[in-house]
Structure formats: structure tokens, C-alpha cells
Amino acid sequence: MTTPDHHTIIVGAGFSGIGAAIALDRAGLHDYVILEAGAEPGGTWYWNTYPGIGVDIPSFSYQFSFEQSTSWSRTYAKGGELKGYADRCVDKYGLRRRIRFGMHVAAAVFDDENDTWRVDLAHGGSLTARFLINASGVLTVPKLPDIDGVDTFAGVTMHTARWDHTQDLTGKRVAIIGTGASAVQVIPEIAPKVEHLTVFQRTPIWCLPKFDVPLPAAARLAMRIPGGKTLHRLISQAYVELTFPISAQYYTVFPLADRAERLCRAYLKREVRDPVTRDKLTPRYAVGCKRPGFHNTYLSTYNRDNVALVTEPIREVTPSGVTTADGTTHEVDVLILATGFKVMDVDAVTFDVTGSGGVELADYWERNRMQAYEGVSIPGFPNFFSVMGPYGYVGSSYFALIEAQTRHIVRCLSQAAHQSASRVEVSQEANDRYFAEMMRKRHRQIFWQESCSKANSYYFDKNGDVPLRPATTFEAYLRSRRFPLRDYSFSA
Structure with missing residues (x-):
């Protein structure tokens, strides 16, 4: 052998x-x-x-x-x-x-x-x-989208998983395909910089806020004392366990997601001013069917004048932009693929x-x-x-x-x-x-x-x-x- x-x-x-x-x-x-x-x-x-x-x-x-x-x-x-x-x-x-x-x-x-x-x-x-x-x-x-002509676009194309940091999006017309977890994080970051951002959404995502804050000095100090790290982790683990394994894997026993959907709807109503846009952003499936997003400014980004949400299906990508099923061509300089893995x-x-x-x-x-x-x-x-x-x-x-x-x-x-x-x-x-x-x-x-x-x-x-x-x-x-x-x- x-x-x-x-x-x-x-x-x-x-x-x-x-x-x-x-x-x-x-x-x-x-x-x-x-x-x-x-x-x-x-x-x-x-x-x-x-x-x-x-x-x-x-x-x-x-x-x-x-x-x-x-x-x-x-x-x-x-x-x-x-x-x-x-x-x-x-x-x-x-x-x-x-x-x-x-x-x-x-x-x-x-x-x-x-x-x-x-x-x-x-x-x-x-x-x-x-x-x-x-x-x-x-x-x-990265998973590339199955869209006709995506490789013919004459401008800059990049997938979120292969971000090109040499590209300056300031003042550019940008399109992003996808509204999954990566897009939820990218969209609020680039919207203030670009001239115009067009978001192409196939399926909306439920989104919840998260307690994302800088850790104060006292919390960082607590992690350094005996038992401090363990306590932080136990509290965190209990939260994580409650929000997915228990609520998703034991849904018929603990239907916690039903309450989460009410919270999602209330958050959506509070964050998005335009009722038409809000309706487009409202999923037609229950919370938990798909990985939700967690972000504090994703939904409110759609209140910006330079951000447009397009839900019409994409027919093809052309050298100058993205054409939807209704015949509209959205001309852009940069095409971002947030199409996951x-x-x-x-x-x-x-x-x-x-x-x-x-x-x-x-x-x-x-x-x-x-x-x-x-x-x-x-x-x-x-x-x-x-x-x-x-x-x-x-x-x-x-x-x-x-x-x-x-x-x-x-x-x-x-x-x-x-x-x-x-x-x-x-x-x-x-x-x-x-x-x-x-x-x-x-x-x-x-x-x-x-x-x-x-x-x-x-x-x-x-x-x-x-x-x-x-x-x-x-x-x-x-x-x-x-x-x-x-x-x-x-x-x-």
C-alpha cells in the first residue's frame, strides 16, 4: 500500500x-x-x-x-x-x-x-x-445570475463577493441585482455616494433592526475580568438560540416567528414613507421561509430621492444597462451582482x-x-x-x-x-x-x-x-x- x-x-x-x-x-x-x-x-x-x-x-x-x-x-x-x-x-x-x-x-x-x-x-x-x-x-x-446578456455589459461589473475597491462609485449610476443579505448591507452604504441607485428586486426580504452599537469601555473591561467573556457569550448564545434554532426548528411547538412577522411589518411601516414602495418591500411569504435581513438603515434608504426600487422582472442586460420585461432600459455605469452563493x-x-x-x-x-x-x-x-x-x-x-x-x-x-x-x-x-x-x-x-x-x-x-x-x-x-x-x- x-x-x-x-x-x-x-x-x-x-x-x-x-x-x-x-x-x-x-x-x-x-x-x-x-x-x-x-x-x-x-x-x-x-x-x-x-x-x-x-x-x-x-x-x-x-x-x-x-x-x-x-x-x-x-x-x-x-x-x-x-x-x-x-x-x-x-x-x-x-x-x-x-x-x-x-x-x-x-x-x-x-x-x-x-x-x-x-x-x-x-x-x-x-x-x-x-x-x-x-x-x-x-x-x-459567488453564484452568477442566469440573465441574458449579463456578460455583455460595457461598464463595470462586480459581484459582492469579489468587490473591486479600485472602483469609485461617487457620482455614478449604479444598479444592484438582488436584495438578499449582502445587498441589505451594501445598499445603505453606497446610496449616499452614487448619483443614482437602481435596485432590482425579485423577492423582497423581511428585515428587522439589530442592536448594533459600539461597545462602551465598561463592556470591554467586563470582558477582561474573570467570567466576563463567559457571561457575554451565554447571553448572546441564548438570544441566537431563541431567534433561529428554537423558533425555526421547533416552530410548531414555539411559534415565535408569528410575533416576529408583526414586528417586521411594524418596522417596515415606520421606516418607509411611500406606501407603494412599502408594498413592494413587503414579502408575501411568512417570516422564516427565507433568511431575514438585520439592518438599521436598509429600509429607510428607499426614502432617498436617488434610490429606485424596480420589481419588474429583468429581461436582459445590455451593453448600456438593464432592460426589464416592460421594455424599459435602465442605463447605468456600474452593475453590482448581489446574487449570493x-x-x-x-x-x-x-x-x-x-x-x-x-x-x-x-x-x-x-x-x-x-x-x-x-x-x-x-x-x-x-x-x-x-x-x-x-x-x-x-x-x-x-x-x-x-x-x-x-x-x-x-x-x-x-x-x-x-x-x-x-x-x-x-x-x-x-x-x-x-x-x-x-x-x-x-x-x-x-x-x-x-x-x-x-x-x-x-x-x-x-x-x-x-x-x-x-x-x-x-x-x-x-x-x-x-x-x-x-x-x-x-x-x-
Whole structure:
């Protein structure tokens, strides 16, 4: 049997990859390398640098439980601060020397004869490893719109995930396509600078204000005294848990979202003066069907004289602007695509994965629907683990997901080391049992309200499934520590 280059390859140096690497080191599994397409660590917070970018849950929850910052400047940190936190984690835990930057992974193929993964790089060459961890995330590779002529626009075109900071929007006629989470943050930032901003909306988004304020000196000091960080985090975690895992995953038990919709409607009425614009901005689906926005000035931006909201469908993009179905052409200088990312798609994994017997992961999900045991492992794909696989994420802090899933992965790899096993694979029976459990419990989720069919939400995949785990953060935490290792086969 051929000896691989490394015990483990981690794809991605965002927070998922950082968390996976730290977990491996803590378990004594030091022979790993991290392959990162970008020039720096940070993942989402490296690639996404658009104006106004920030986290949409409190900073105290958006961090590792074992590496809590005492220097957050705001209740909701901005993108640069989160990128700085990633850099500090990389340096503190000695990961920088283990990361190979500029390494875009094109494909990974499992070698049945040697129980190894061959990872092919886009620029040429390959590496091999016994185990492969997909930590590439879902908010890094932009999803381009399927609009005729979008590549013919003669002006400046940029996606929010690839913002061009050399472009000065001052005095320009700007169009932005999309009103999702990124657009909610960008629009209020650029509206005061541009000559005119045209927002093309396909589906409106529910929006709520957030308590986003600079942290006073007393709060920053409190984070530095014994127990201070823990108290901040507990309060923050309780808020996060209440606003998504409990209200969305247990909607039929705790219909808290119904009250949230009343708050959204009241906020919309208070913020937007023109009743016609207000009606255009009012979703026709229930709160929770689609990821809501959280912003204090997004809605009021539509009161500006230089901002126009267009809800007529786009027919095509021309060299000079955007033409809608009614024949109107909106001439612009800059076209911004706020069209999000591939999240719940079969090709959401950023590289091609071919498992045992030549089975491709995208084809497997196409035939069997998206599924993964505990959101981590897939039968037929030995020695392959995902941090954000189908039915792993409960919707709370992404760091809670990272810590739970990396604990699951490390349990498998430690057991493999204990048994001197070269092949680790989840059984079909265990996978089927878990998928059946997900189907059995999903009826209580918020996503199955009748109006959700109108939401155009990325929560739903092409089969109409929502591959989110119907559980609380605490349930996921326990499962990662108690799932039966017998659900896997360990063989030499």
C-alpha cells in the first residue's frame, strides 16, 4: 500500500478549516496540510469585502468557545474585525506554516486500492492523503445570475463577493441585482455616494433592526475580568438560540416567528414613507421561509430621492444597462451582482469529489437527494468528512457547527488511529437511519408553511428539501460526542 503525502488534507482556510486544524492538533494528529485558494486565511471574510459587510449575529457568539476575544469593538463586528480574528487564530495556534495559499482544489478522487485521496490542484499537480476534510464552506464562491446578456455589459461589473475597491462609485449610476443579505448591507452604504441607485428586486426580504452599537469601555473591561467573556457569550448564545434554532426548528411547538412577522411589518411601516414602495418591500411569504435581513438603515434608504426600487422582472442586460420585461432600459455605469452563493445545491461543494468505485458526489446526491450522516459522512465516500454537510447545521452560530462537526471527525480519526485502520466509512444503514430521522422530525420546522413556496429561498434544494438539522445547538453538541462509532466501519 502506497504511503500518502499526508495523513489529512483540509480544504479551506476559513473558520471551518482553522477549527478543523486546531481540533486535529489537540488530538495529536499533526500530519495535515491546509489547501487554500486565496492568498490569506479567513474564508468568507477574506473573499467578501464589500462596503458595510458584517456579521448578523452578535460578535460574542461568532467566535470559537475556546478562543473568545476580549477586543470586539461592536455588538455586531464588521468584516475587517472578523478577518483580524481569523488571522489571530491562525498565528496563535501555529497554523500559518501548515497552510498552502493559492492552492485551488479542482477535484478529489478516492483510490480504493490504497485507501487514499488524490487531490488535484487547478494549476496542476496533486497531493495525496489518507483522509480528506472538506472545510470549503458555502459563502465563498459567488453564484452568477442566469440573465441574458449579463456578460455583455460595457461598464463595470462586480459581484459582492469579489468587490473591486479600485472602483469609485461617487457620482455614478449604479444598479444592484438582488436584495438578499449582502445587498441589505451594501445598499445603505453606497446610496449616499452614487448619483443614482437602481435596485432590482425579485423577492423582497423581511428585515428587522439589530442592536448594533459600539461597545462602551465598561463592556470591554467586563470582558477582561474573570467570567466576563463567559457571561457575554451565554447571553448572546441564548438570544441566537431563541431567534433561529428554537423558533425555526421547533416552530410548531414555539411559534415565535408569528410575533416576529408583526414586528417586521411594524418596522417596515415606520421606516418607509411611500406606501407603494412599502408594498413592494413587503414579502408575501411568512417570516422564516427565507433568511431575514438585520439592518438599521436598509429600509429607510428607499426614502432617498436617488434610490429606485424596480420589481419588474429583468429581461436582459445590455451593453448600456438593464432592460426589464416592460421594455424599459435602465442605463447605468456600474452593475453590482448581489446574487449570493450556491448553498443547498448538489454542486455546492467547491470541487469535484469522486468516491469509491468512481461514484461522483454530485451524482450521488442527484440520485439520492442531499444527505449525510450527522451532516459529516456519506456512504461510498470513505475517509471523507465535511464540516458543513447536509443536515448538519441547526442555524445558530456557525462556530457551534464547526466545533460539533470537528469533534465528530476527530472521534473517527482517533478511533482509526487506535485500530490502525486505513479506511473509515459510515454504513449505509446508519446513514439511512439518520436521514429517516431528519425526515421524521422536519414537520415541526418553520419551512413547511404554505407561503414558503413563494420565498425563493436558498434553504430549499432542487428536491424541495431543506437540508438543515431539525435540532437545537445543544442537541447537535451532544450528538457529536455520543454518536455510536459502530455506525462506521474501520478496516486496514
